[in-house]
Amino acid sequence: MAADLHTDEAMDVSLMGEERFAGDYAIVVDGLTNRFGDQTVHENLSLKVRRGEILGVVGGSGTGKSVLMRSIIGLQHPAEGHIEVLGHSMTDVDPDAQIGVRSRWGVLFQGGALFSTLTVGENVEVPLRQFYPEIRDELRHEIARYKVRLSGLPEEATSKYPSELSGGMRKRAGLARALALDPELMFLDEPTAGLDPIAAAAFDRTTRVLADTLGLTVFLITHDLDTLYEICDRVAVLADGQVIAVGSIPELLATDHPWIQEYFNGPRGRAAKASHERAKTMDTAGKSGN
Ligand SMILES: Nc1ncnc2c1ncn2[C@@H]1O[C@H](COP(=O)(O)OP(=O)(O)OP(=O)(O)O)[C@@H](O)[C@H]1O
Numbered sequence: 393m394a395a396d397l398h399t400d401e402a403m404d405v406s407l408m409g410e411e412r413f414a415g416d417y418a419i420v421v422d423g424l425t426n427r428f429g430d431q432t433v434h435e436n437l438s439l440k441v442r443r444g445e446i447l448g449v450v451g452g453s454g455t456g457k458s459v460l461m462r463s464i465i466g467l468q469h470p471a472e473g474h475i476e477v478l479g480h481s482m483t484d485v486d487p488d489a490q491i492g493v494r495s496r497w498g499v500l501f502q503g504g505a506l507f508s509t510l511t512v513g514e515n516v517e518v519p520l521r522q523f524y525p526e527i528r529d530e531l532r533h534e535i536a537r538y539k540v541r542l543s544g545l546p547e548e549a550t551s552k553y554p555s556e557l558s559g560g561m562r563k564r565a566g567l568a569r570a571l572a573l574d575p576e577l578m579f580l581d582e583p584t585a586g587l588d589p590i591a592a593a594a595f596d597r598t599t600r601v602l603a604d605t606l607g608l609t610v611f612l613i614t615h616d617l618d619t620l621y622e623i624c625d626r627v628a629v630l631a632d633g634q635v636i637a638v639g640s641i642p643e644l645l646a647t648d649h650p651w652i653q654e655y656f657n658g659p660r661g662r663a664a665k666a667s668h669e670r671a672k673t674m675d676t677a678g679k680s681g682n
Pocket residue numbers: 428433451452453454455456457458459460502
């Protein structure tokens with residue numbers, strides 16, 4: 393019975409929005425300035441995120457990574473600057489006009505931000521209820537169960553409360569909710585923070601597979617050097633209120649900025665690089681052995 397729901401009606405739901413964005417840059421931030429009182433967090437910051445890439449965003453604690461993400465999704469009104477997401481201005485128009493584009497991204501907030509009084513399934517249903525109130529209950533439950541499985545959780549997790557899950561499972565529940573609306577764009581704020589290395593690596597693989605199979609653009613804030621090496625196409629570095637560099641890790645290493653050198657060439661950076669190179673060598677050896 394439930395299997396029937398995977399059919400045309402479910403397809404129609406994913407196609408209800410606009411056509412997928414086909415431009416070069418999923419996100420364009422131009423001249424962004426953010427201030428809190430007399431603290432300037434960003435000053436004339438610019439950044440372009442290519443459609444289809446996983447962009448890692450790094451920077452010291454408090455450099456404004458989360459504030460940048462909140463500005464891009466319209467939760468933080470900047471003092472100056474222009475932001476475009478999937479071809480829509482987030483800064484020039486009134487918030488009601490942004491409703492269409494808001495349904496085309498998913499967000500995993502730092503810390504998860506799940507509703508503790510709702511089950512995992514009900515959490516996933518929140519954006520569905522908000523943006524597609526016309527979907528009937530049975531189909532909405534079915535979509536939620538599907539997203540829970542897509543995030544790598546067992547289906548039984550759908551009926552559990554966040555307090556009944558491990559930290560890693562809660563992150564995946566947040567991912568399931570971020571996937572609720574079949575997004576084109578995902579924002580992940582420190583998705584692997586607090587996970588053990590095996591759970592973190594598994595979460596990274598899920599992110600990469602989802603990005604590749606669903607054609608997602610991913611804005612991924614992280615402190616996790618392994619994540620940067622394993623799944624990011626490019627990395628943007630925040631310091632001094634700006635994006636001071638953006639590129640592949642080898643490109644970043646070619647710059648002589650002290651923070652970048654310290655970050656990637658410090659003990660942890662070198663360990664992550666060595667582990668990445670070992671994995672690549674084993675992968676190549678495995679393939680040539682076949
Ligand atoms: N709503 C707010 N009101 C006042 N100050 C804020 C607000 N949000 C953020 N800030 C300040 O802006 C700065 C940047 O915060 P942000 O959360 O973006 O840092 P971050 O780079 O994400 O750090 P972390 O790596 O620790 O998550 C911090 O100094 C923070 O205290």
